[in-house]
Amino acid sequence: MSKRIYITGIGIISSIGNNVPEVLSSLKDCKSGIGEITLFPTLHKGLLPMAEVKLSHNQLTALAEKERAEHYTRTTLLGMVAAKEALRSAGIDHVNDRRTGLLSATTVGGMDRSEVFYQEFVQNPDKGRLRDIVNHDCGDSTERIATELGVRHLVSTISTACSSSANTIMFGADLIRFGKADRMIVGGTDSVTRFTLNGFNTLMILDKRGCHPFDEHRAGLTLGEAAAYLVLESEDIVEKEGKQPLAELTGYGNANDAYHQTASSLDGTGAFLAMSKALKMSNLKSSDIDYINVHGTGTENNDLSEGVALERIFDPVPLFSSTKSYTGHTLGAAGAVEAVIAILSIQNRMIFPNLLWSTPMKELKIKPVTEILTDQNIRHVLSNSFGFGGNNSTVILSKLT
Amino acid sequence: MGCISPQPTLDNQSFLEETVSVESNRLKAIDPNYKEFVPPEMVRRMGRIIKMGVATAKTSLADAGCQIPDAIITGTGLGCIEDTEKFLGNMIKNNEEFLTPTAFIQSTHNTVSAQIALLTKCHGYNFTYVHRGFSFESAILDSILQIENDRASTILLGAVDELTSNSFQIQSRLGYWNRKPTESLDLFEKPQNGTIAGEGAAFFLLDEKKNPNTYAVLQDVEMLFRPGSASEVAAQIRLFLERNELTEGDIDLLLLGRNGDIRFDPIYQEVTAELFPDVPSCGFKHLCGEYMTASSFGVWLASRILKEQTVPAVLRVTVQPKSLNNILLYNHYQGINHSFILLSQP
Numbered sequence: 001m002s003k004r005i006y007i008t009g010i011g012i013i014s015s016i017g018n019n020v021p022e023v024l025s026s027l028k029d030c031k032s033g034i035g036e037i038t039l040f041p042t043l044h045k046g047l048l049p050m051a052e053v054k055l056s057h058n059q060l061t062a063l064a065e066k067e068r069a070e071h072y073t074r075t076t077l078l079g080m081v082a083a084k085e086a087l088r089s090a091g092i093d094h095v096n097d098r099r100t101g102l103l104s105a106t107t108v109g110g111m112d113r114s115e116v117f118y119q120e121f122v123q124n125p126d127k128g129r130l131r132d133i134v135n136h137d138c139g140d141s142t143e144r145i146a147t148e149l150g151v152r153h154l155v156s157t158i159s160t161a162c163s164s165s166a167n168t169i170m171f172g173a174d175l176i177r178f179g180k181a182d183r184m185i186v187g188g189t190d191s192v193t194r195f196t197l198n199g200f201n202t203l204m205i206l207d208k209r210g211c212h213p214f215d216e217h218r219a220g221l222t223l224g225e226a227a228a229y230l231v232l233e234s235e236d237i238v239e240k241e242g243k244q245p246l247a248e249l250t251g252y253g254n255a256n257d258a259y260h261q262t263a264s265s266l267d268g269t270g271a272f273l274a275m276s277k278a279l280k281m282s283n284l285k286s287s288d289i290d291y292i293n294v295h296g297t298g299t300e301n302n303d304l305s306e307g308v309a310l311e312r313i314f315d316p317v318p319l320f321s322s323t324k325s326y327t328g329h330t331l332g333a334a335g336a337v338e339a340v341i342a343i344l345s346i347q348n349r350m351i352f353p354n355l356l357w358s359t360p361m362k363e364l365k366i367k368p369v370t371e372i373l374t375d376q377n378i379r380h381v382l383s384n385s386f387g388f389g390g391n392n393s394t395v396i397l398s399k400l401t
Numbered sequence: 402m403g404c405i406s407p408q409p410t411l412d413n414q415s416f417l418e419e420t421v422s423v424e425s426n427r428l429k430a431i432d433p434n435y436k437e438f439v440p441p442e443m444v445r446r447m448g449r450i451i452k453m454g455v456a457t458a459k460t461s462l463a464d465a466g467c468q469i470p471d472a473i474i475t476g477t478g479l480g481c482i483e484d485t486e487k488f489l490g491n492m493i494k495n496n497e498e499f500l501t502p503t504a505f506i507q508s509t510h511n512t513v514s515a516q517i518a519l520l521t522k523c524h525g526y527n528f529t530y531v532h533r534g535f536s537f538e539s540a541i542l543d544s545i546l547q548i549e550n551d552r553a554s555t556i557l558l559g560a561v562d563e564l565t566s567n568s569f570q571i572q573s574r575l576g577y578w579n580r581k582p583t584e585s586l587d588l589f590e591k592p593q594n595g596t597i598a599g600e601g602a603a604f605f606l607l608d609e610k611k612n613p614n615t616y617a618v619l620q621d622v623e624m625l626f627r628p629g630s631a632s633e634v635a636a637q638i639r640l641f642l643e644r645n646e647l648t649e650g651d652i653d654l655l656l657l658g659r660n661g662d663i664r665f666d667p668i669y670q671e672v673t674a675e676l677f678p679d680v681p682s683c684g685f686k687h688l689c690g691e692y693m694t695a696s697s698f699g700v701w702l703a704s705r706i707l708k709e710q711t712v713p714a715v716l717r718v719t720v721q722p723k724s725l726n727n728i729l730l731y732n733h734y735q736g737i738n739h740s741f742i743l744l745s746q747p
Contacts, residue, residue, distance in 0.1 A: 177550075255524055
């Protein structure tokens with residue numbers, strides 16, 4: 001049983017950069033990826049902002065080093081780009097020299113193509129190009145990414161709404177810890193679609209100005225798209241190969257709020273339980289946490305519930321921020337995106353701020369970091385990811401000791 | 402356990418003495434009166450797949466005498482496809498106007514697990530796996546790891562998939578289903594290019610301790626992604642059995658996921674011929690149809706067989722097993738997701 005789980009590689013593509021160096025540069029420059037909708041025609045264009053990866057389907061196909069763009073969904077292509085970067089970053093040339101698995105998260109799967117298929121299908125069930133629907137299910141993107149990477153061992157997909165990719169980190173770590181794999185590529189990918197845009201819009205939780213989490217005048221979230229993956233490796237491999245990991249995964253916790261299908265409880269029960277479990281596993285005291293990358297979607301309900309849970313666990317609450325003000329809410333990818341950002345925080349001794357923040361929430365005593373902080377000794381970062389269905393997840397990433 | 406399938410399986414009493422056969426390429430699960438399982442104010446709005454999940458989850462909790470499990474772990478291949486189709490269709494037909502949130506909310510893949518957590522007030526570990534023919538298998542693997550490593554004592558494990566007219570139509574166009582419908586019970590007698598579509602929900606309450614009501618021991622699971630050949634599958638089954646300190650001769654019954662599709666069935670015969678030439682075997686998809694989590698029906702079946710110590714006649718087993726201690730379930734989804742599940746008598 002491997003006692004320690006290390007992160008040896010990271011990869012990301014999001015609205016603030018197509019790879020880790022670009023994302024880091026945007027984070028340092030406080031440059032948000034939120035802007036106007038350009039990727040698809042929609043009634044909401046010009047009215048609601050979004051955080052898009054500014055690459056057309058063809059450009060993204062080229063970046064993923066693939067041809068025949070029409071055979072890939074945007075979700076798959078984003079995932080391929082980030083997963084390949086993660087493997088390169090971990091210095092892995094041959095995935096099958098160890099028992100290597102892939103766990104990927106997604107909430108929309110191939111919806112970007114299903115929408116195209118359905119345009120014709122709703123008129124006539126014999127119409128619509130089948131190649132636009134065969135990639136609909138969530139497993140499709142994972143299998144294509146696995147095939148691209150050559151992964152044969154364990155391949156699976158998790159979908160627990162906005163906590164999905166945080167859960168791939170947990171299950172991936174468990175598979176290594178309990179001897180089912182030596183190395184796991186974990187993370188998630190989600191593209192923006194009309195389906196999710198309209199879905200969240202019916203809930204009236206999309207902020208017309210772009211999200212400003214933990215602000216008294218917050219008015220909702222902003223959708224984004226991204227993919228991010230981490231390479232988790234066992235202590236054994238790291239020692240045998242003399243690898244220099246990027247960080248250690250020291251704790252994680254998963255709980256269910258069991259309160260409401262889409263709303264979080266007022267006392268933050270699920271969030272409290274997830275954070276408590278993660279702290280317990282890591283053997284850390286709440287005062288050991290130097291920075292919290294909050295879920296912080298910018299909806300009235302999430303930020304209040306999460307804020308209450310933070311105040312219940314921490315006294316005082318450590319420095320915290322929501323980097324969704326940079327990347328938008330990337331749904332199934334969010335947990336992995338924010339885990340990558342947490343690692344960049346540790347490596348660069350920086351805390352990246354909540355952008356667009358102006359007014360403290362009246363119900364809370366706490367307020368987020370609103371300007372970039374440098375020269376911070378960040379030993380442990382706690383990162384939260386919460387989703388519909390009360391799925392609450394927390395991971396703790398630590399500086400190497 | 403709790404199982405909703407195209408057969409009368411929810412009562413946990415009768416055991417396939419009476420079965421349903423249809424002359425069609427589509428087997429529909431038998432809906433119980435959901436008002437017995439779901440609060441009345443929720444019955445109408447709740448998607449059918451969610452109701453199937455909740456009804457089978459509640460049945461298994463009641464069957465096991467468990468109020469709140471420590472964890473809920475589920476698998477679903479396509480998730481809440483009816484609500485997904487509904488929201489997508491309305492969005493396109495109404496050009497993004499006049500949309501209501503219910504279908505969108507329920508379209509999320511983890512809705513079944515979430516609703517069960519909500520209705521049972523279960524704050525524990527809650528996961529949903531959504532990977533084709535590995536959806537239920539991943540949930541099993543996670544469940545076994547959680548129990549073996551003392552993270553949980555009781556787990557509600559389950560799988561659910563629904564078949565809608567649209568998904569059936571699309572999969573027909575993709576060539577999944579039989580063009581010439583035959584009696585479903587005769588699925589294996591007249592193999593074609595295609596099979597019959599199915600659906601269902603099965604939930605299991607796993608407990609680290611055995612009790613007099615225990616059906617079976619869920620020993621182990623293995624998933625094999627895109628194996629190159631039947632001999633690779635056979636080699637992996639050998640390793641799988643070895644890991645469980647068993648040999649081929651210890652398997653009393655082989656449950657095979659064959660579905661009558663001549664494009665995908667030969668590998669079952671090849672693996673059986675190589676490893677288990679004399680082991681009694683039978684298929685089960687003539688009862689439940691093909692769907693991404695059909696192996697969950699297989700696990701329900703294996704568990705009942707182990708408890709009742711009898712193989713129902715409708716399974717048309719090759720030879721009557723001499724004993725029923727170990728059952729190996731070998732299934733694959735479209736030749737890509739192969740899985741082995743081992744169950745034993747408690």
